[in-house]
Amino acid sequence: MRSGRRDVADGSLTPEQILDAAEDVLRRFGPQKTTVVDVARALGVSHGSIYRHFPSKTALREAVARRWLHRVAAPLGQIAAEGGPALPRLRRWLDRLIALKRAKVLDEPELFAVYHALSDDAGDVIDAHVAELIDQVARILADGMVAGEIRLGEPKAMARAVLTATAAFHHPAHAASWRDPLIDQTFEAVFDLLVTALAPPAVA
Template sequence: MSPGGPDADEMRARILDTAESLLRRHGLEKLNVIDIARAMNMSHGNVYRHVPSKAALRTAVIHRWLDRVSDETNTVASKHAPADERLVEWLRTLAVIKQRKVTEDAELLAAAVKVVQESPEILEDHAALLGGQLAAILADGMKDKTLPGVGNPDAMARTILDATTRFHHPDMVARGGSPAVQMAGLEMVISLIMSGLKAKSQAVRQY
């Protein structure tokens, strides 16, 4: 919650909603506080009370946009289901979300690329959230024995994200062909990942 309390939180959310709508219509470069204030029928000084600068506004819009991705994947990560099932669903969900961003939200995606170049910590925070969710699923898989070959959950989470990059990196998704083709490729990679995570401990016991 922001220092101003729930009313301030609500107003900031409304400002970001308006900014996001204007960004989609006019692009990042034309996004400015005066137009947001005009659209909300308020003074630009009042907007600045909640978002201190144009740069902070741009960052907040993109940060929130990316947070929606991690919120959606976290719904999968937090399910009461065996870890191996959650892992597969989480990887599929992330790929579908990224495909949707590329095909249905191109203006926000283009804005995100520019804003992340200026504020790389946004992407670092996003990657940390996704990695943390994945590591938690893998740790659960060690506990419920559905993923006995995990070893180090944090290291394995990074490895899996690296192995599936082409299915969730926007640039690669944009050049990767149709969603159906990409999902078919992802299923093959998932099959390899799951085989390794389920069989590794058995292979070790044979030596």
Template sequence: MAATSPPPTPALTAERILEATEEVLRRHGPAKATVVDVARALGVSHGSVYRHFRTKAALREAVTKRWLDRTSEQLSGIAAGDRDPEVRLREWLRALFDAKRRKAGADPELFATYMVLAGESGPAVTEHIADLTGQLTAIIADGAGAGVFTVPDPAAAARTVFQATGRFHDPGYAREWVRPEAEDDFGSLVELLVRGLSSP
């Protein structure tokens, strides 16, 4: 009987490295996770990892961006839709709150890790906030164009809405998201914001 050769090792890609990094961070936490740990998990040398990410900081920045981008991608479909802007705004704010709450509740250790990484990764967080406020601007601008919202500057209104709802998406408030009154508080705030955007 002829010996079978082992299956070929998948090519080392940036995506594979980021997946492995996330697992290493989950196991070891941000303080102890190293590039050597990531390389070991992939069965490669740490030099191979550095060929894709030149420094440990670059790797941590990339894995943080990947984590944040998941939320942005979930919301972009709502923002780019062609339905009533008020409906889209309500759905977008709800989806943002739900996405953040799900991340915090489903994997609290990894969520805590990413809170540390986000504190280190200024550009990734800044880009994430700019993307989210850009999506909000698009919705509010559509509403202003349709006469649903009466705002002279959709970008300024979007920044205000984003800041006003921070309690329901800023990770620093994660402990409050499980309070029984969180749902009612969120609903009341959204109603207030929508009325404010719509008032003459």
């Protein structure tokens, strides 16, 4: 967590520094009230220095959202690429996704609200994020098909179905229900359905 004004010579200003400052400002003022001028002021630079890297407020907000979502997708991508049996890997991947989303909601509810509001304006960024997650799950399923652990099918369509069927546990729209004491038990029941559905048919 960073805060306060930093004095950065305009010439050495990096996109990462701008994004750090934008995150601070968004957290303090909320997405409605945050302006590029606020971000520039926090960095002690002119707003022109920001526009040099991000040509509009929208571009800056999208970049903040993209970086935030990358922090979710990157560790998941490592799990997807791990190799080994597909169903346990899918379980680890889902557990991690759910843990990451819950941590953001439960540990930093204000920041989460900021990003939830941001994401309403950043449809393309969200779509790209979801497409990346689907690709990761499809990779796990495709590996499992090759190994005979997963029923044959179109991996991307199945991956989209798996993500959709588990949305109640990781989609921000359901965050209000994540404190429900039944939620873990319900996830086990849904995961059991998925495991049964994904397993290859028994050889008669």
